[in-house]
Amino acid sequence: MKAWPFSYILIATRNKGKLKQFRDLFAELNLEVKGLDDFPGLPEVDEDQDSFEGNARKKAETISRVIGGPVISDDSGLVVPALNGEPGVYSARYAGPNATDEENNQKLIERIQSIPEEERQGFYVCAMALAIPGEETKIVRGECSGFIITEPRGTEGFGYDPVFYLPTEKKTMAELPSERKYQLSHRAKATEQLLTLLKKEYSFEQKVMK
Numbered sequence: 001m002k003a004w005p006f007s008y009i010l011i012a013t014r015n016k017g018k019l020k021q022f023r024d025l026f027a028e029l030n031l032e033v034k035g036l037d038d039f040p041g042l043p044e045v046d047e048d049q050d051s052f053e054g055n056a057r058k059k060a061e062t063i064s065r066v067i068g069g070p071v072i073s074d075d076s077g078l079v080v081p082a083l084n085g086e087p088g089v090y091s092a093r094y095a096g097p098n099a100t101d102e103e104n105n106q107k108l109i110e111r112i113q114s115i116p117e118e119e120r121q122g123f124y125v126c127a128m129a130l131a132i133p134g135e136e137t138k139i140v141r142g143e144c145s146g147f148i149i150t151e152p153r154g155t156e157g158f159g160y161d162p163v164f165y166l167p168t169e170k171k172t173m174a175e176l177p178s179e180r181k182y183q184l185s186h187r188a189k190a191t192e193q194l195l196t197l198l199k200k201e202y203s204f205e206q207k208v209m210k
């Protein structure tokens with residue numbers, strides 16, 4: 001087993017919620033978990049690929065090349081099969097380039113009205129990429145299934161959570177306490193996979209300090 005060759009890992013996000021979740025889940029590795037705000041002057045990476053995996057890979061590899069260190073990025077969104085996969089990779093800008101969560105939710109509510117209620121399934125996707133200089137990029141994917149509802153409920157979470165209903169919890173994602181969301185979300189599932197993969201390949205006891 002190889003020794004993990006860095007003292008830190010950079011999570012390529014400015015989303016404080018994502019960063020906190022990574023810090024919690026990676027605590028056992030004894031790694032310093034840094035965010036983009038710890039590295040001023042990094043380039044903005046356009047999420048312009050046609051898949052979540054493509055965007056996650058592009059972001060992780062671009063930034064890893066610049067800092068010469070290990071980078072994890074995630075790209076996520078909501079897929080509604082009855083709407084031909086919308087909003088999909090366009091989740092963040094569904095209602096327009098600078099759309100707010102409310103505007104995106106409103107557009108989704110309008111579009112879903114024409115679909116019979118029993119066909120309003122949706123699933124969240126989280127593709128996560130780990131890029132390490134000189135190594136093959138690793139990519140994992142987590143999903144979380146639910147239903148789209150037309151009356152938003154709850155104030156937790158972000159994005160589409162108020163209109164994403166989980167039948168097993170009898171709650172929208174925005175009505176769930178954050179600890180519960182951490183357990184069952186697409187991001188939690190992807191993070192666990194990545195963690196498993198990392199622990200299989202690397203020893204984190206004797207890190208080389210770089």
Ligand SMILES: O=c1nc[nH]c2c1ncn2[C@H]1C[C@H](O)[C@@H](COP(=O)(O)OP(=O)(O)OP(=O)(O)O)O1
Pocket residue numbers: 012013014015018074075076077078091092093104124157158159160161173185
């Ligand atoms: O758990 C979630 N609960 C609700 N909505 C979510 C979730 N996960 C992703 N989404 C939606 C929100 C956003 O409209 C879009 C893209 O998110 P995504 O590009 O991955 O995140 P972001 O731009 O906030 O942060 P980043 O700096 O990591 O790119 O998907």
Ligand SMILES: [Mg+2]
Pocket residue numbers: 047092
């Ligand atoms: Mg984004």
